[in-house]
Amino acid sequence: EDQVTQSPEALRLQEGESSSLNCSYTVSGLRGLFWYRQDPGKGPEFLFTLYSAGEEKEKERLKATLTKKESFLHITAPKPEDSATYLCAVHPLSSGSARQLTFGSGTQLTVLP
Amino acid sequence: NAGVMQNPRHLVRRRGQEARLRCSPMKGHSHVYWYRQLPEEGLKFMVYLQKENIIDESGMPKERFSAEFPKEGPSILRIQQVVRGDSAAYFCASSQRGASTDTQYFGPGTRLTVL
Numbered sequence: 001e002d003q004v005t006q007s008p009e010a011l012r013l014q015e016g017e018s019s020s021l022n023c024s025y026t027v028s029g030l031r032g033l034f035w036y037r038q039d040p041g042k043g044p045e046f047l048f049t050l051y052s053a054g055e056e057k058e059k060e061r062l063k064a065t066l067t068k069k070e071s072f073l074h075i076t077a078p079k080p081e082d083s084a085t086y087l088c089a090v091h092p093l094s095s096g097s098a099r100q101l102t103f104g105s106g107t108q109l110t111v112l113p
Numbered sequence: 114n115a116g117v118m119q120n121p122r123h124l125v126r127r128r129g130q131e132a133r134l135r136c137s138p139m140k141g142h143s144h145v146y147w148y149r150q151l152p153e154e155g156l157k158f159m160v161y162l163q164k165e166n167i168i169d170e171s172g173m174p175k176e177r178f179s180a181e182f183p184k185e186g187p188s189i190l191r192i193q194q195v196v197r198g199d200s201a202a203y204f205c206a207s208s209q210r211g212a213s214t215d216t217q218y219f220g221p222g223t224r225l226t227v228l
Binding site: 031032034036041042043044045046049051087089091099100101102103104105106 | 117119144146154155156157158161168169171172204208211214215216217218220221222224
């Protein structure tokens with residue numbers, strides 16, 4: 001069964017304190033791995049797509065990396081406005097539609113001023 | 114910037130009533146996906162539709178739930194005879210081509226409360 005596990009469940013950082021969020025996956029095959037940000041009461045906001053091991057993408061203070069078993073979302077010098085729940089999702093190569101995303105439970109990030 | 118639109122944003126129903134949730138995809142997108150987020154749980158896939166076709170409904174409960182995406186107008190997720198366990202946030206996403214590597218862009222969601 002396809003599984004996506006995110007850790008930690010919650011993370012509190014001081015402003016400027018860099019850290020990493022982890023997304024490990026167990027799927028029959030990977031078409032793509034997606035990172036989203038979700039603010040309370042809102043829909044997920046797309047951040048990155050990664051397709052193959054070794055790939056990296058950057059956007060402002062965020063950098064996403066991918067290996068064959070996991071992905072990391074690195075946050076450099078975070079600010080309070082980076083506080084949100086970060087979701088990882090995969091497009092598995094399972095039978096049936098390959099369009100459905102399988103989501104992890106998310107990491108709730110709080111950045112304190 | 115016409116993103117994915119959903120309405121209503123909040124919906125309150127009593128047990129046994131019907132709930133209709135609407136989703137208008139991003140401009141130029143013809144593929145729609147519905148997900149449900151139960152309290153304290155992650156997003157779960159429900160159904161994938163193209164115009165006038167249901168492509169994959171493997172995540173949708175067999176009873177009381179149905180979805181459509183007509184040639185004209187928004188996609189609709191319909192829940193008949195709602196029960197308290199249906200209380201959740203329902204998100205719609207859309208993509209341009211429907212390729213397995215396409216990015217899905219999400220709407221703001223409809224929060225359904227069943228009394």
